[in-house]
Amino acid sequence: MRSDDVSYTLEDCLDALIDYRGKTPRKTEAGIPLITAKVVKGGRIETPNEFIDPKDFGAWMTRGLPQVGDVVMTTEAPLGEVGQIRTLPVALAQRIVTLRGKAGVLHNDYLLYALQSAPVQAQLLGRSSGTTVLGIKQSELRRVSLALPRFEEQAAVAAVLKCLDDRIDLFRQTNATLESFVRSLFKSWFIDFDPVRAKAEGREPEGMDASTAAHFPDQFESSALGVIPKGWRAGKMGGLCHNPRAQARPGDLPVDTPYMGLEHIPRKSIALDSAGTAEGLESGKFWFQPDDVLFGKLRPYFHKVGLAPCRGVCSTDILVIRPIEARWLGFVAMHASSDELIAYATQLSNGAKMPRTSWHDIAAFNLVVPTEAIAQSFDDVARPLFRKIHANIAATKLLAEVRDALLPRLVNGKLRLPECQEEIREAVA
Template identity: 45%
Template sequence: MANELTVLKLEECLDALIDYRGKTPRKTDFGIPLITAKVVKAGRIETPNEFIAEGDYETWMTRGYPQIGDVVLTTEAPLGEVAQIKFLPVALAQRIVTLRGKPGLLDNGYLLYLMQSQEMQAKLLGRSSGTTVTGIKQSELRKIEVALPRLSEQRSIAHILGTLDGKIELNRKQNETLEAMARTLFKAWFVDFEPVRAKMEGRWQRGQSLPGLPAHLYDVFPDQLVQSELGDIPEGWVVGSFADAVDIIGGGTPKTSVSEYWGGEIPWFSVVDTPAASDAFVVKTEKSITQAGLNGSSTRLISKGTTIISARGTVGNLAIAGCDMTFNQSCYALQGRNGSGNYFVFLSAQRMVEQLKSMAHGSVFSTITRQTFEAVCAVHPPVSVLHQFEESVASLLDPILRNVNESHSLALLRDTLLPKLISGELRITDVEYRLEA
């Protein structure tokens, strides 16, 4: 296929290169979303959390307006993250350049995957400069050589890889909805005590179903609230320490100097493996250990479904183990006891983290210790309620795990196909046949 490729400098393939480096916009609490280097991750633009005023938009965007389909590239801190603009209007921050393929020569979808390829990433790094912060100048970026197949093949490659990414994105959005519904259900049952209040106010009658409250749950809940040190709580429920609901397990790290301890089949979780909040489950970790590493260290093997919480450094990150795994000493594993199920523990830990942040007046709390779990007060429902909740919330969280596993498989397929398609090792007809099969 080499004789079918056209080799050009990147600048010769672009219709536009928009660069706002050296400028700092006046940021506001709301307005036009600002795309910063912090929100360009793993091939997508995460929800922006910084904005510029609508009135400043025209005066700020004097170097050019982005369009749907344009490819954004982070030029430093970090270098080489790539994504495609899917919504407008957006403003562009420092450390971001926007690339637009020249019509008839370079397809924007293909450009997205071309810039993610190992070959292009290596070229970016090779032309970078800086010691403390590695970055690439626009003049160097323009000089990078690219090898382009014919336009029809570019579009086919972008379509195949984009279809995989589209399914991953659909799973992510489904997970966002399901995780939010799970949090809402937890809050209704264990914070607002909505089932009890509905009975007290006559809104829920025996044999009747309400949203989130099937008729068969009617007798599980009491019909009145009683006073406690935490305020009114359902009759028969008790107040205790958060630690009463969980067994707290510490982690560990096998000696890094012993090569036989690393690279095995046992996942080893650290804070870098924290999934997106909506995904909840971690199914793949950056590092893994061997059985010898497990036996020769203080790390512990926890079962699928166990909650992991980061306790030092980056504090309060949560994940549910999507398979049996180990974890480092900067985390705790929380396993339910006294009737507390896996999902009740995870959602309770979410509420605990929110409470800790509130107690710290919005600042980042630096450490979670065993004493922290003991100091946080919580309402403990009876086992009958806990069992019913676990059954109800499983219908929301189990599909998240299936989606996460599917997305992981799709990402592996995409990452396998991408370099082969970009290099021409695989032809489009070969891939289409394999995908259909």
């Protein structure tokens, strides 16, 4: 704490505290994004996957409207995760409160980082209640104290940390763009058969060199799966990949072994930029290798499928899928993470409350299999982009470690801004 810091309770330094607990909105397939506790994690708001009807927005948001820059915090299950609203409109779900700093007293960006600091997290835990699930009442939340430097220094401290977060976001956006490109190419080649259609019509396929185009036929033929490119064949997923079940016993694992649980796999993204460690694991797991596809088999409709960037162990609720030959990596990864396979796995999953799919079902998924030469050509494009995604994940991890190391020292005043800038330059050089 700096000598000139002033201690405030949250109640005294907030302009707004919007609390929608106790209400449940009617959810729709599309519409206004709904911020739920499930998408607030790691200091950011992940892409919402639940919505409310725009017609219901006015009737629902009667306790206050959020603004850009407001900080949201989860109040239970889990307690104390925070993020910041960047775009509007959004709706607020249960287990979420929205906090807005008082002008000239508490900078919203600084609030975002102060709430993540160990002293404030300890206060939230200390003021929580509940046995099975810890939560905090609004009256207790208002009594949480913050030691605030001058407003201008708050802005400067937050700007340093936000710069690191912005770079992390840029890497994530780049990964999303890279994945989108691979997925679009996969659809063009193997779902819509665009290069074959072009050659059948006497045109040169777009976006590829002559040697690659030469691998594609210029005719179609009938098959068990309908009309497909001539020389290709109807096949099964299990003919191109397998499910190694290499058992990992917790007691034999180094504590720093990377661990992937379902909670670490994002929805609809193959970029696995989050992981735990084997420390504290108590039950058996499965080993995975770099470039294995990790498929969340519990509630497959959550669409949790990623491409392993390293060697590690994973939950038994995750299927490890490995191509039988390296050339099939891109093809297998894109099929495994496709909407079509997810819908298929969801339909066949067993269990009412906790539906699961199985390797048996995944292996039986029908697909049109190209020639090995075309599979290799696709992998030649996809694999370097996968490598770039993995490199960006490593860079993101480094930046997050720098941010997490700087955050407590900046917030409590033990590190001054000039020293901080030098540490950042050394870390990311």
